[in-house]
Amino acid sequence: MPILYLSEQGSKVHKEGNRIIVRKEDATLIDISLFKIDTIVVLGNVHFSTQALGDILTKGIDIAFLTLNGRLKGRIESYKSKNIPLKLRQYEVYKNKEKSLQFAKIFLKAKAENACRLLKSYDYRYKELNLKEDIDEIEKKKTNIDDKTTIDSLMGVEGYISRVYFTGFKKIVNSIYGQEIMEERQPRGSFSFVNQMLSLGYVCWTNEIMAALNASGLDPYLGFLHSIDYGRPSLALDIVEEYRQPVIDRLTLNLINKRLFNMEDFEASEEGLRMKQDKIKEYFKYYEEWLREKNRDYQNEKMSFREIMLLQIKKLVEALKEEKGYIPFIQ
Numbered sequence: 001m002p003i004l005y006l007s008e009q010g011s012k013v014h015k016e017g018n019r020i021i022v023r024k025e026d027a028t029l030i031d032i033s034l035f036k037i038d039t040i041v042v043l044g045n046v047h048f049s050t051q052a053l054g055d056i057l058t059k060g061i062d063i064a065f066l067t068l069n070g071r072l073k074g075r076i077e078s079y080k081s082k083n084i085p086l087k088l089r090q091y092e093v094y095k096n097k098e099k100s101l102q103f104a105k106i107f108l109k110a111k112a113e114n115a116c117r118l119l120k121s122y123d124y125r126y127k128e129l130n131l132k133e134d135i136d137e138i139e140k141k142k143t144n145i146d147d148k149t150t151i152d153s154l155m156g157v158e159g160y161i162s163r164v165y166f167t168g169f170k171k172i173v174n175s176i177y178g179q180e181i182m183e184e185r186q187p188r189g190s191f192s193f194v195n196q197m198l199s200l201g202y203v204c205w206t207n208e209i210m211a212a213l214n215a216s217g218l219d220p221y222l223g224f225l226h227s228i229d230y231g232r233p234s235l236a237l238d239i240v241e242e243y244r245q246p247v248i249d250r251l252t253l254n255l256i257n258k259r260l261f262n263m264e265d266f267e268a269s270e271e272g273l274r275m276k277q278d279k280i281k282e283y284f285k286y287y288e289e290w291l292r293e294k295n296r297d298y299q300n301e302k303m304s305f306r307e308i309m310l311l312q313i314k315k316l317v318e319a320l321k322e323e324k325g326y327i328p329f330i331q
Contacts, residue, residue, distance in 0.1 A: 002036055003208070005284045007043040008276060015310050022046075034059045038209050039275045041204065041279060044068040062214070064207045070200035071275040072207065083217025089320050094222055101327065104154050104225035104238070105145050111158065111241040113143040113242040115165040117331065122172050129175055134168035142162070144198035154225060158241075169249065170194075176257050179296040193266045194252065196273045197283070201248035202240065204287060209309065218320075239256075246331040248303050251290045259287065296331065 004020075006013065011024040020037070024029035034055065040063045048056075056063065057078040063071040093099045116135050120289050121132040138161050145224055150152050166185040173182045182194040190196060210233050213220040223234025225241065263277040275283060289304045299306050312329050319326035 003039045003041060003288070004032065004037045004085070005041050005043070005281075006046045007280045008032075008078065009045045009277060009282070011046050012047065013052045014063070015055050018055075020052060020056070020329060033062065033194045037061050039064065039208070040073065041066065041207065043070075043295065062211050067271070067274075068205060069269060069271045070196065070203050071271070075207070076208065079216060086317065086321065087219050087322060090219055090222055091216045096288075099323075100224050101149070101151065101154075104151055105148070106328055107225045107238045108154055108158055108161075108324055109145055110330060111244065112138055112145070112161050112234050113330050114242070114245040115161060116142075118249060119165070119168045119172075126175055129171045131168045131171065134164050137164045140256065151227065155227075158225070165245075172253065173256060176253065178297060181263070189267070190272045193261065193263050193275075194256065195274055197252050197255065197261060198248060200283065201251060201287065202244070202276065205248055206233065206236050206240050206242060208306070209239050209313075212310055212313050216317055218251065218313070218317065220328065233234070233282040239309075239313070242329045243305070243309065247291070254290075255283075290313055318325070 006022060008022070008029055009026055011022050011029060014021045018030055018034050020030070020034055021028060031111045033232070037056075037059075038061060040061060041054065041062060053063075053076075057076065060078045062078055063076045065075070069097040083194065091211060093103065119131045119135050119138075123135065123228055124130075135247050139165075141161055141260075145154065145157060148157065157278055162185070170182040170184070172176065174180050181193050185198070186192065186195050187202075188316055190199070210220045213236055218235060220233045220236045221231075226232065226234040226237045228234055263278065266273040266275055292302045294302045294307070296303055296305060296308060298311070303311075316326055318324070
């Protein structure tokens with residue numbers, strides 16, 4: 001799933017033959033074959049010629065547009081063959097309250113388990129943080145998931161687990177850094193650079209999952225745990241719950257631990273902090289390395305997070321089609 005990131009403000013995207021050329025003033029920044037790209041992620045002010053945009057979509061390449069603060073503004077999706085029978089099956093499962101609730105519980109349990117595993121991996125090194133208290137609280141809530149009979153009650157559990165988890169997470173962050181750089185988890189308008197790194201990572205990962213769901217034939221807007229709302233990719237957000245801790249949260253902790261990002265790499269805006277342009281390019285480099293590295297144990301093989309995510313979506317398709325249980329990603 002090759003992804004092209006465009007973040008140079010004021011740059012222009014042109015087409016020459018089957019190649020995409022990105023220029024700014026007289027300088028050529030990127031020259032790449034369209035056949036080497038699956039998705040384009042655009043941050044901020046980047047211009048596309050009509051010819052380039054048309055050819056990008058014709059080649060089956062999707063484009064995601066993000067603000068400089070890392071918020072998803074929208075997506076342009078290329079025309080792909082639509083798996084109507086699979087979508088109908090997805091709708092049938094959604095309409096069946098019992099089956100829909102079961103899938104919602106699976107995603108939430110995965111989130112709770114991965115949250116505990118991340119906190120446990122730091123507990124033995126940071127005993128003074130008393131992370132065991134947060135772990136025990138999440139595990140206690142996790143045992144109550146099966147007793148819930150509505151999506152609203154599950155989302156109440158999800159919110160509680162998130163609050164407890166980020167209580168532990170911020171203790172880890174502040175201890176690693178040696179000072180308080182994170183207070184509470186704020187998805188938007190935050191002036192904590194850690195929050196902004198988390199949000200940018202979640203948006204990029206959600207965008208990748210949306211592209212993979214579209215390619216699989218599933219409807220990314222029809223989920224089970226997250227409610228349906230206009231423009232909300234509910235199924236993509238369901239799947240993200242499996243990966244928050246192992247993929248984005250661990251990446252963020254890794255970058256902070258190595259002191260690769262700090263407050264000086266961000267600037268204030270009306271929407272909170274945003275990453276400076278030169279650091280955005282660095283972030284995407286680390287993000288790509290993290291997702292491409294084949295060092296994760298999965299089905300007795302070493303795979304990358306991207307490979308795992310694609311295989312997990314295939315498993316989800318099979319679970320929906322064959323009415324069997326879906327086994328989420330736990331690490």
